[in-house]
Amino acid sequence: MVGKKRNWAVTIPLVILFLLFAVFSLFPLFALILASLKPSTELLRFGLNLRLDWDLMSLKNYSFIFQGAxxxxxxxxxxxxxxxxxxxxxxxxxxxxxxxxxxxxxxxxxxxxxxxxxxxxxxxxxxxxxxxxxxxxxxxxxxxxxxxxxxxxxxxxxxxxxxxxxxxxxxxxxxxxxxxxxxxxxxxxxxxxxxxxxxxxxxxxxxxxxxxxxxxxxxxxxxxxxxxxxxxxxxxxxxxxxxxxxxxxxxxxxxxxxxxxxxxxxxxxxxxxxxxxxxx
Missing domain, CATH: 1.10.3720.10 (MetI-like)
Incomplete structure (x- = not known):
């Protein structure tokens, strides 16, 4: 039992640490996806960011691509x-x-x-x-x-x-x-x-x-x-x-x-x- 508790004491912090690393590494991808939903003026003003502005976000950029422009x-x-x-x-x-x-x-x-x-x-x-x-x-x-x-x-x-x-x-x-x-x-x-x-x-x-x-x-x-x-x-x-x-x-x-x-x-x-x- 003592050995199992020691293993859990080591495993849980490592799992939490790696989860934090994973979330941190996904931030750029998440920011890129959010930026693809915003107009270019917003990107020029604030750059890549994690702001969720629902009024500005849309699929217009993707529709422009799929329309063959x-x-x-x-x-x-x-x-x-x-x-x-x-x-x-x-x-x-x-x-x-x-x-x-x-x-x-x-x-x-x-x-x-x-x-x-x-x-x-x-x-x-x-x-x-x-x-x-x-x-x-x-x-x-x-x-x-x-x-x-x-x-x-x-x-x-x-x-x-x-x-x-x-x-x-x-x-x-x-x-x-x-x-x-x-x-x-x-x-x-x-x-x-x-x-x-x-x-x-x-x-x-x-x-x-x-x-x-x-x-x-x-x-x-x-x-x-x-x-x-x-x-x-x-x-x-x-x-x-x-x-x-x-x-x-x-x-x-x-x-x-x-x-x-x-x-x-x-x-x-x-x-x-x-x-x-x-x-x-």
Missing amino acids: SDYFLWYRNSIVFTVLFTVLCLLLSAMVGYGLAMYQFRLKNTIFLLVLIVMMIPVEIIMLPLYKLMIGLKLINTVWGVILPFVVAPIPIFFFRQYLGGVPKDFMDAARVDGCSEYGIFVRVMMPLMAPAFAAMAILQAMNSWNNFLWPMIVLRTNDMLTLPIGLSSLLTPYGNNYDILIAGSVLAILPILIVFLFFQRYFIEGMTAGGVKG
Whole structure:
């Protein structure tokens, strides 16, 4: 009984503390939602705040978006297409590279892994100009592939999958070979199901990075019908008028896809991150 009382004495304050942290972290989101219901004049006067002024709050900003007065849903569709293609290709290709580095022995294996670590340390901004010239040479400017291909095999997912597979016994591969499975079949039928937590963790992170990506798409994309949501929303701010009300309402709707992805994969997220952070 004494031990249970001590456990409760420690657990209850921790639960209260974490609840306070959770409520505090949700304040910006709550303020953003409230701001999306107010006119721009109110935002310019008081900024983001938690004031509940029912006389000023309405759904006019959202109705403006849904009435098609801007290209918002065109940008939304482009962002979804870019994010889905990038996430699927990045997970598949990076997982194959990480799998090869973790499970096979070959010449220059450690050198290749060292190069992956070096690329992780290089800021993306440094290689923007060479990448841009490469996209011009390949005639991929203002295309989906011009946005996706330069980063589709990313060093961070490669490192993550390599570390995750370092804790997977190679006996699974040997057993599959005995059963007559090919090397590609081993990866698809045996290893990929075992890598489900790692795929889920990386799916959340890579989808979020692609969805919020601003600088590279802004450099590559030229026409309005190809713009992604971050670039399209930024175009609402001009020297001739700042549509903060529409911008904030659009930002609230932009949160939904990433929220759905996280809720869908959250059961695997912690497991994948903790398993991928250590080498077995």
